[in-house]
Amino acid sequence: MCIGGAGAAGIVLARQSVQSKLGVIVLESGGENLEAEQQALNDGEVVDGVHPPAHLYRQRRLGGSTTIWGGRCVPLDEQDFWKRPHVPLSGWPFDRSALHPFYESAQTLLEAGVFDYSAATALRGVELVEAFRDPDMLAEGLERFSPPTNFWKRYRAELAKSAPVTVIKHATCLRLSGDQAVTGLECAGAGDVRFKVRARAVVLAVGGLETVRVLAHSGYGNHSGMLGRTYMCHIEAALGQLRLSPANRGVQFGFERTNDGIYCRRRFTLRPERQDALGILNAALRLHHANVVDPSHRHPVLSAIYLTKKLLIPEYARKFTVLEHEAMRSFRNDVGLWLGHIRNVTFGAPQLAGFAFSWVLRHYLAYRRIPYVALPSAAGTYPLDFTGEQAPNPESRVSLARETDRYGVPRLKIDWRPSELDWLTLSRMLRELRRSLEGCGCGTVEYDEQRLDQDARASTAPMGGHHIGTARMSESPSAGVVNADGRMHDVDNLYVAGCATFPTSGQANPTLTIVAMALRLAQYLETRLGG
Numbered sequence: 280m281c282i283g284g285a286g287a288a289g290i291v292l293a294r295q296s297v298q299s300k301l302g303v304i305v306l307e308s309g310g311e312n313l314e315a316e317q318q319a320l321n322d323g324e325v326v327d328g329v330h331p332p333a334h335l336y337r338q339r340r341l342g343g344s345t346t347i348w349g350g351r352c353v354p355l356d357e358q359d360f361w362k363r364p365h366v367p368l369s370g371w372p373f374d375r376s377a378l379h380p381f382y383e384s385a386q387t388l389l390e391a392g393v394f395d396y397s398a399a400t401a402l403r404g405v406e407l408v409e410a411f412r413d414p415d416m417l418a419e420g421l422e423r424f425s426p427p428t429n430f431w432k433r434y435r436a437e438l439a440k441s442a443p444v445t446v447i448k449h450a451t452c453l454r455l456s457g458d459q460a461v462t463g464l465e466c467a468g469a470g471d472v473r474f475k476v477r478a479r480a481v482v483l484a485v486g487g488l489e490t491v492r493v494l495a496h497s498g499y500g501n502h503s504g505m506l507g508r509t510y511m512c513h514i515e516a517a518l519g520q521l522r523l524s525p526a527n528r529g530v531q532f533g534f535e536r537t538n539d540g541i542y543c544r545r546r547f548t549l550r551p552e553r554q555d556a557l558g559i560l561n562a563a564l565r566l567h568h569a570n571v572v573d574p575s576h577r578h579p580v581l582s583a584i585y586l587t588k589k590l591l592i593p594e595y596a597r598k599f600t601v602l603e604h605e606a607m608r609s610f611r612n613d614v615g616l617w618l619g620h621i622r623n624v625t626f627g628a629p630q631l632a633g634f635a636f637s638w639v640l641r642h643y644l645a646y647r648r649i650p651y652v653a654l655p656s657a658a659g660t661y662p663l664d665f666t667g668e669q670a671p672n673p674e675s676r677v678s679l680a681r682e683t684d685r686y687g688v689p690r691l692k693i694d695w696r697p698s699e700l701d702w703l704t705l706s707r708m709l710r711e712l713r714r715s716l717e718g719c720g721c722g723t724v725e726y727d728e729q730r731l732d733q734d735a736r737a738s739t740a741p742m743g744g745h746h747i748g749t750a751r752m753s754e755s756p757s758a759g760v761v762n763a764d765g766r767m768h769d770v771d772n773l774y775v776a777g778c779a780t781f782p783t784s785g786q787a788n789p790t791l792t793i794v795a796m797a798l799r800l801a802q803y804l805e806t807r808l809g810g
């Protein structure tokens with residue numbers, strides 16, 4: 280068997296084949312470290328003006344994007360697998376129970392503890408917001424954090440020890456050849472030498488964008504016209520602010536450790552029946568620390584974050600959220616803003632030094648890192664972070680550009696498009712959270728009701744690094760690219776691994792499900808190909 284790509288999906292497949300004793304060649308375009316020449320193969324054309332440049336949020340190297348990922352693990356929910364009448368093209372060919380055993384094993388590979396995402400059983404005591412009760416808005420859900428596992432560093436020794444697995448680095452898959460079945464894989468190796476690999480079965484695990492490139496360039500996978508379509512990234516947005524009622528100061532903010540020692544955070548989600556009633560997608564809301572722009576938070580660490588981002592990261596300065604813009608407008612000129620932050624940093628210098636010391640210990644020097652900065656708010660207000668499902672939209676697509684790379688392979692053309700359902704989900708989730716908080720007297724959510732839909736539309740952005748749905752799975756060959764096993768509908772020995780195959784994105788970050796699906800595919804291949 281030949282696997283293209285040594286990211287999370289490719290490495291899991293190769294590792295499983297050790298047990299099944301299948302002979303495996305893994306072809307990885309990159310080397311041990313990021314090399315400019317190989318990374319340049321990820322360059323592409325972005326025509327929508329919103330999607331990040333094609334080379335960003337992807338790594339052409341052993342381990343793929345797990346060399347830089349954030350480690351957030353969340354499984355898909357039951358309803359993500361359902362055919363929902365208000366979500367066009369929704370529905371997986373199987374339900375979540377089919378993935379359950381693989382999710383359990385995936386947890387172990389991701390070093391994310393047991394498969395338990397409920398605060399009621401995975402954590403002790405306290406609630407996200409004290410005394411919060413609502414039949415529809417749920418506050419028990421968790422996200423767990425992997426250390427984060429770099430799949431190459433973590434599993435390379437196991438692969439190296441196993442005779443049936445050969446990993447070839449600097450080997451770029453250019454084109455598949457064959458007809459009814461794939462008979463060969465044309466590749467470019469170190470020094471740009473060309474070679475061909477023959478295998479009984481080929482699995483493309485090259486990431487959600489490159490999958491389209493290799494397939495389209497080879498003339499495979501577009502029997503239904505769906506190859507590269509329904510490209511989804513997840514929607515991220517920062518809009519609205521939770522304000523606790525003066526009587527209710529109890530909020531569980533920041534990172535906790537589960538009973539099995541894993542960093543985790545709590546989140547608000549909506550019961551599936553209520554999502555259906557409102558006609559919206561799946562989504563989650565998290566509490567964020569106080570708005571860093573406004574120095575009235577009087578926090579030296581938040582001011583230091585603002586100053587660092589403003590002065591050192593030009594990309595951040597262009598991406599201020601609605602709340603951050605509002606905070607800036609409340610200052611008549613920049614002088615007041617700068618002075619406020621400089622005052623916070625100066626008077627809070629000892630606190631800042633203490634934080635910096637503990638951060639270096641807990642983030643940079645620990646194997647299991649605290650994932651990011653989350654500081655409680657003295658004022659009882661918390662900006663809200665939204666992560667939402669993106670509706671499958673055939674107009675959101677990845678195709679081949681005219682320009683070619685140094686091997687003569689056409690580059691990618693990315694045209695990412697959100698749809699109305701995406702931003703309606705954000706505004707309706709905020710209204711629901713306000714209703715539920717006010718209903719139990721815990722607080723409210725502040726936003727401009729007159730402008731909410733407009734602000735929601737302006738706030739939604741694609742989440743970098745999630746490349747979903749470009750080779751979607753379907754029961755019928757006319758509706759997708761691969762079948763329920765991940766095999767190309769019209770080719771007997773060609774498979775796709777990774778979130779390109781997901782028909783819908785859910786609100787969950789993809790890697791846990793990518794690993795679970797790779798384990799499922801490995802089991803299928805073991806049976807199909809024999810030892």
Ligand SMILES: Cc1cc2nc3c(=O)[nH]c(=O)nc-3n(C[C@H](O)[C@H](O)[C@H](O)COP(=O)(O)OP(=O)(O)OC[C@H]3O[C@@H](n4cnc5c(N)ncnc54)[C@H](O)[C@@H]3O)c2cc1C
Nearest residue numbers: 284286287288308339343344349350351452486744788790
């Ligand atoms: C900054 C960042 C933060 C993230 N945070 C999270 C998070 O918190 N939680 C989460 O779930 N996900 C997160 N992700 C997404 C996560 O990293 C990806 O979902 C996951 O790594 C995808 O794994 P993969 O194996 O499918 O693809 P990739 O990791 O892209 O691996 C594909 C591999 O194929 C190789 N390749 C590409 N083309 C070819 C070719 N033609 N021939 C041979 N080899 C090729 C590449 O070099 C690469 O090694 C994040 C991503 C980024 C960038």
